[in-house]
Amino acid sequence: MDPIAVGYISVIALFVCLALGIPVAVAMGGVGIVGMYLAVGDLFVTGQLRSLPFATVNEYGLxxxxxxxxxxxxxEASGITTELFKTADMWLRRFRGGLYQAVIIGSATFAAISGSTTVNAVVFTRIAFxxxxxxGYSRSLSIGAIAGAGSFAAMIPPSITMVIYAIMTEQSVGQLLIAGVIPGLLTAVVYLAGIYVLVRLKPSLAPEITSVVSLQERWSALGRIWPIVVLIMLVFGGxxxxxxxxxxxxxxxxxxxxxxxxxxxKSLRGWLVPALQDAAFISCIIFLILIGGLLLSRMLVVTGVIDELVILITSVADTPLKFMIMASILYLVLGCFLDTTSMMVVTLPFLFPVVLALDIDPIWFGIVLVKLIEISVITPPVGINLFAVMGAVGNQATFGDVYKGVFPFILFDLIVLVFLILFPELATWLPQTMIDG
Incomplete structure (x- = not known):
């Protein structure tokens, strides 16, 4: 069979598998193996299966x-996150809608020591909701604020999403992580401003201020979150x-x-083993998806599909701005149906060669991609943060509450996305000032 035909049939087969609910890692890996077998034979497939999985998990950068x-x-297991939210609440309680603001600031801070949007969303659902x-806060807007702010972990370093992008595109992990600082803080500021405006336009979204915390209590609470400051300085500063x-x-x-x-x-009993199990489980899923995506990528390369798609896309989106707009629309649509890691692993083999062909800064493209992924985790019907929040609240809210509450935050993210596309320096300036290690 003609290799090009095999490649295109494999792409169709992949989306059929995803529509049938087959796990993403299995779907990508299976399609990649079968496609390579039909296009170039069993020897090539055997070589890939012997080398690629080990090479992936043995990659030092990962x-x-x-x-x-x-x-x-x-x-999260140590309770630092709870102290973080309580401290933010004490400082912001004197403002109407202060708990919304506390969730946003707390999530942005916790994102600096957690690379998972899902973990962020679940943690603050349990603590804040x-x-x-x-x-007496709005049920729907409370859920929306928690789900939306949970997405900060994709942009603010350390970010698992950025590490995966860096490995797949062979970019500097350090530069990408640092590049997310300004866009991440910008997103938090836009969220804070947006909430302020919403509460002023519709006061029923938040109760009237009934209690005031003394300055002494606020400073005392601030002194209890020093471990988070140390971790942020250790990771980011290093x-x-x-x-x-x-x-x-x-x-x-x-x-x-x-x-x-x-x-x-004080004791290891009761928290260490569950924490290690959770970390191992999350990491193994990510590695499986990466291996499956790389097998798919090899198949697309050897069949020649990538070369054809680069020519096709560059003929339509012949300027960096046109391409960024086209890619944004693509990811916004895909984000309604695919989880974030899978979406990135499936699409980067197609799009990143075009990024290089159009001489687009890979760091800038990576930050825009991460912002689109932030939007996708709160986009119905498959936004992973929405399911994470719903699982944590149980029967205290409906999906109608979730969809209604998250809509303003999607609009806030789109505002930030426009800024990132129009002003690439927001993503590229800080990495250029780094000291190479």
């Missing part, structure tokens, strides 16, 4: 993934200053989180 996951899990309902590479920064962060957890919990 060591940062389980370390970042472990750091976030240990920080009961309090928000207790004090990468930015070049003291150690991202992989070592992940290990240092995980070790620091373990020490703080041990200090707070």
């Amino acid at each position: 060591a940062v993934l389980p370390m970042f996951v472990l750091m976030g899990v240990l920080a 009961p309090q928000m309902i207790k004090f 990468i930015y200053s070049g003291i150690f590479p991202p992989s070592a920064a992940g290990a240092a962060g995980a070790a620091g989180a373990f020490v703080f957890a041990l200090f707070r919990m």
Whole structure:
């Protein structure tokens, strides 16, 4: 069979498998193996199966993934996150809608020690949602704020999403992580401003202020979140200053989180084993999806599909701006149906060669892609953060509440997306000031 025909049939088969609900890693890996077998024979397939899985999990750069996951899990298990939310609440309680603001600031801060959007969303649902309902906040907007702010973990370093992008496109992990700082903070500021405007336009979204926390209590609460500040400085400062590479920064962060957890919990019993199990489970799923996606990518390359698609896309989107707009529309649509890691692994083999052909800065494209992924995790019907929040709230809310509450935050993210496309310097300036390690 003609290799090109095999490639296109394989792409169709992949989407059929995804529509049937076959796990993404299995679908991509299976389609890639069968496609390579039909196009170039069993010897090539055997060689890939012998070398690619081991080469992927043995990649030193990917060591940062389980370390970042472990750091976030240990920080949550130690109760640091609860203290973070309480502190933000105390400082913002004097403002109407302060709990919304506390969720946003708390999530943005926790994102700096957790690379998972799902973990962020679940943690703050457990901590913040009961309090928000207790004090009379809007049920739907509370859920929307938690789900939307949970997406910060995709952009603010350490970000698992950025590490996967860097590995797949052979870019600097450190530069990508640092590039997410300004866009991440910009997103948080837009969220805060948007909530402020919403509450002023519709006061019923938040209760009237009934209690005031003294300045002494606020400063005392601030003193209890110093472990988070230390972890942020350890990871972010180490990468930015070049003291150690991202992989070592992940290990240092995980070790620091373990020490703080041990200090707070006094004993290993009851929390360490579940935390390690959660970190291992999340990491294994990510690695399986990566291996499946790389098998698919090899198939697309050897069949010649990639070369044809590059020519086709560059003939339609012949300028960087046109391509960025086209890619944005594609990811916004795909985000309604695919989870984030799968969406990135499936599409990058097609789109990244076009990025290089059009001489687009890979760091800028990566940040725009991550912003689109942030939007996708809160986009119905398959936004993973929506399911994470719904699973955590149980029967206290409906999907109607979720869809209604998350809509304003999708609009806020689209505003940030426009800024990132029009002003690439928001993503590229900070990495250029880094000290190489």
